Amino acid sequence: MAADKFAMSRDGEDILVEKNFAQLVYLAGKFAGLSTTLLDTQAILADLSGTQAKPSEIRTILNLRDAYHYAMSLQYISEVSFAALLKINLFVIGAGASGAGQIRVQPVVVPLTDMIYQPAIPDETQVKREFADLVQSEATTTDKAITLLLWLSRAQLFLDGNKRTAIIAANALMTGGDCWPFLKTSWRNTYSACNSITKTATPPTLNTGCTTPPSLVSDRPNLTKLLPETDLSMMFP
Numbered sequence: 341m342a343a344d345k346f347a348m349s350r351d352g353e354d355i356l357v358e359k360n361f362a363q364l365v366y367l368a369g370k371f372a373g374l375s376t377t378l379l380d381t382q383a384i385l386a387d388l389s390g391t392q393a394k395p396s397e398i399r400t401i402l403n404l405r406d407a408y409h410y411a412m413s414l415q416y417i418s419e420v421s422f423a424a425l426l427k428i429n430l431f432v433i434g435a436g437a438s439g440a441g442q443i444r445v446q447p448v449v450v451p452l453t454d455m456i457y458q459p460a461i462p463d464e465t466q467v468k469r470e471f472a473d474l475v476q477s478e479a480t481t482t483d484k485a486i487t488l489l490l491w492l493s494r495a496q497l498f499l500d501g502n503k504r505t506a507i508i509a510a511n512a513l514m515t516g517g518d519c520w521p522f523l524k525t526s527w528r529n530t531y532s533a534c535n536s537i538t539k540t541a542t543p544p545t546l547n548t549g550c551t552t553p554p555s556l557v558s559d560r561p562n563l564t565k566l567l568p569e570t571d572l573s574m575m576f577p
Contacts, residue, residue, distance in 0.1 A: 342483040346520040350415070353515050357412055361385070364511065364521065365404045371503035372400050399434070404504065407431035411512040417481065420512045422471050428508050432501040439499035443467065448496055459496040467497060481517030485510040 348356065357364070366381040376384070376393050383391045384401045393401075407428050414420050430441030443464045450457040474488055492506035511521040 342480060342486055344480045344482045344517070344519050348518050348520060350518070353518065353521075357515065357521065361405075361408065364408055365401060367522075368404045368408070368504045368507050369397075369401055371507060372501070374400060376401065403432055403434050404508070407504070407508050408511075411508045412515060414512050414516055417475060417484075417513060417516040420475060420509065420516050422468050424512070425471065425505070425509055428512070429498045429501055429505040432504045432508065433498075437500065442499075443497055444499045446499070448499065450496060459494070462495060462497050467495065475513065481513060481519045484517075485513040485519075485522070488513060 362378060362382040362385055365385065366376075366378045369376060369381065374397050376391075376397050380391045380393050380397075381401055383389075384393060384398050385405060391398075410431055411424075411428055414424060426441045426443075433440045435441075443462050445461060447458065447461060450459065470491075471488075474484060474491070477484065479487070489506045489510040492509065493503050496502050498505060507522065514521045
């Protein structure tokens with residue numbers, strides 16, 4: 341089980357998030373394939389001119405800003421509900437986008453580096469139950485957050501923005517549990533971790549054939565089994 345490395349007061353967290361807000365948005369933007377730099381992100385968030393970012397990249401960054409503002413308003417882990425998860429996705433991809441903030445009801449294909457991954461269409465009742473079991477478990481806050489990040493990346497609950505939603509929701513859990521958010525992590529390592537869990541065909545604690553998300557009711561995934569070659573210490577600041 342991943343331990344909680346740092347405990348912070350709410351005031352301390354607010355200061356930390358405010359100081360590193362551009363870093364949080366920049367990290368999440370890399371899951372959308374943005375080519376913008378951290379300096380570009382800082383300029384866009386500050387409404388400064390001079391950035392060479394495309395209009396679509398600017399919109400993505402502003403959506404992530406809004407998603408993080410909402411996620412960081414969730415004061416406690418109990419507030420990181422399934423409804424809150426849907427709202428994070430709504431902000432992430434924009435209210436006007438198809439399927440924003442809704443569990444997908446159509447198939448998707450996820451292109452990875454060396455394979456194509458086609459997750460099953462989610463069963464909303466099942467994923468609601470699994471989400472609730474995850475956040476209400478006796479695991480540490482950090483363990484819950486990492487598991488949520490990887491589970492959402494694998495399950496692909498939404499038509500778009502799954503990994504962006506996953507990292508923001510994971511950080512909502514971290515700050516809700518008075519823990520240090522994932523903000524100084526190498527985005528390449530985090531992205532690699534999410535792709536590793538997506539590409540794992542049949543981890544020991546998952547249903548055969550990668551047709552459903554991991555069952556969190558009686559056999560919550562063991563992180564070292566899900567990612568046997570991934571150093572989970574890279575997830576921490």
